[in-house]
Amino acid sequence: MLKKKFTENVPKIALSSVKICRFSNISFIKNLEFRNAPYWHSLLVSRHLGIHRPDGRTCNWTARILTKDKQYKQKCLGPALNTGKGEISFHEAIEGAFLWFQEAEIREIANEPTPTGRASEICICPIGDIYTVGHALRDYTEWTKLSRSKGGHYNNLVLINHHIIPKFSHIPLEEFNATNLVSLAKQVLETPPKFGFMPHKSRVQIDDLSRDDIRRRKKTFNSLLSIMKMAFQHAWDSGKIESERPWRCIKRISVNHTPRTLFLTREECKDLLEVCDPPLKLLVLGALYTGCRVGELGALRVEDVGRQGFGLRVDAFKRAPARFVFLPDEGMAFFMKLCEGKSDRDYVFLSHRKLPWRRQHTPLFRRAVTQAGLPEKFVFHGLRHTYASDLVRQGVPLEVIAKQLGHANSIAVSNTYGHLADHYREEQIRKRFSALSSENAKYAASKAQTLNALWSSFQNQDWRHYASVPSSNLHPLQSLGRAHPDVAKVFLI
Incomplete structure (x- = not known):
């Protein structure tokens, strides 16, 4: 607990973040490991206080801002530990940091500061006797706080606050209908995506959107429909409304699936591993050997390695049940080496601060x-x-891959990665097709050199797009979904 009060130089919106800063404890600073990169604590979004301790002779307070062009600018505030040159206290460092943040030159180039932390509830305080869309969403999110994972609940809050609350929360729920869905569809199309704490962007014209932009907006719209339908059904089940129309008018629209192509070759994996810090490198290797999510790797303990089989036991994560992930020999050896000298309940992967990995990997990985x-x-x-x-x-059956990843079936794997099996499919067809015409078989033999040259000419292509078909030709433009006709017209279906 901080006893000394800060001056007006420290804004009130930053006090909660200052209060939990571990740099206020001198023992914590003394126990920091030496490293070239400073240790940072967010005071506000785009405003940070840090400790730079590269060796035993240097330990300085450091302030940092994020500029409007997404670059960082730093300033040394003074010594954090007395190594013969005196020291300044935590309070003095905080005051010095905010004085620097407020300098005219810094304010001109710095990104706008906002409070740190995640949204914890929807941005509305519903009042009145009329049960509105806002009331329904508030009741529903209070329930999902208990019933859903933290990540799933948070994603709901972000989508609701960004798209629904500003223009639809005041509508009486009994009066909600397909006309409101059309307005929501137009809004989603015209609203650029917003990631993290990035500022809101200006609206765009529907005619300026590419087919891929529209596909992504459709997915966002469907996510909103799922939230609203569940919220409206929850209100109806709870006796808040008498009509079923608000949730029965909500129908998802069809979306053409686009396979993922943003993954690495083995050479690119090696390039990535070469530039990773040691703790991050171990985490990256763990992901490449297992296909596990970062949350699953962060929760992995020594007792989960090589006990029930030749691999790892992965605890239930999000909505997925616990599973066992089998490993190749080099992967098993890698994990066994990580577990040497540790007790059963120790974590397998630890960050630079010797803490379990949570979200601190993001800036390091970026x-x-x-x-x-x-x-x-x-x-x-x-x-x-x-x-x-x-x-x-490599030709591994999709059912096997699905079990390794923790999917209930192979459908998701087939939709997401099935196109990558084209090399394997091509090889099997060329080798295993039984002869149908002796005449054509002889002709093919005589043209072997030409055929091989043709095959070789295609091997220079990026394997991620080998034998790909343009997405515009994968499906007819006319959707077979049950979406309301007016909503379908908005999305040019």
Whole structure:
């Protein structure tokens, strides 16, 4: 608990973040391991306080801002530990950081600060006797807080606050109908995606959207429909409304599936591993050997390795049940080496601060992706796709891959990665097709050199797009979904 009060230089919206800062404990600072990169704590979004401790002679307070062009600018505030040059206290460091943040030169280039932390509820305080859409969403999210995973509940809150609350929360639920869905569809189409704490972007014209933009907007719209239908059904089941129309008018629209192609070759994996810090490198290797999510790897304990079989026991995660992931020999050896000298309840993977991995991998992984020259959009979850795509290309049955990934069946694997089996499918067809015409078989033998040259000419293509068919030709433009006709017209179906 901080006893000393801060001056007006420290804004009130930052006090909660300051209060939980571990740098206020001098013992914590002394126990930090030496490293070139500073340790950071978010005071506000785009405003950070750090400790830079590269060796035993240097330990400085550091402040950092995120600029409008998404670059970082830092300033040394003074020594955090007395190594012969004096020291400044945590309070003095906080005051110094915010004084620097408020300098005219810094305010001009810095990104706008906002409070740190995640949304914990929908942005509405429903009042009045009329049961509105806002009332229904509030009641529903109070229930999902208990019934859904933290991640699933949070995603619901973000979508509701961004798309539904501003224009639809005031509508009496009994009066909600397909006309409101059309308005929502137009809004979703015209609203650019918003990731994390990035600022809202201006609306776009529907005519300026590509087919891929429209496909992504359709998925967002369907996610909103799922939330609203569940919320409205929850209200009806609870006796808040008498009509079933609000939830019966909600029908999802069909979306053409686009297979994932953003995963790595083995050479790209090696490039990524070369630039990762040691703890992150181990985590990345764990993902590439198992296809596990970062949350599953972060929760993995020594007792889960090589006990029930030649692989790992993975606890239930999100809505997926517990499963066993089998490993190749080099993967098993990798995990056994990580477990040496540890007790059964120790975590297999630990971060730089010797803590279980949670979300702290994100900035480290993003930096490694940039340094390795990989696509900017590649995220840690792409390692899971890399694992699956490699197995598909090697001819492993989709049912086996589905069990390794924890899917209930092979449908999701087939939809997501099935196109990558084209090399394997091609090989099987060329080798296993039984002769049908002796005349054509002889002719093929005489043209073997030409046929091989033709086959070789295609092998220079990117394997991720080998034998691909343009998405515009995969399905007819006319949707077979049951969406309301007016909603379908908005999405150009």
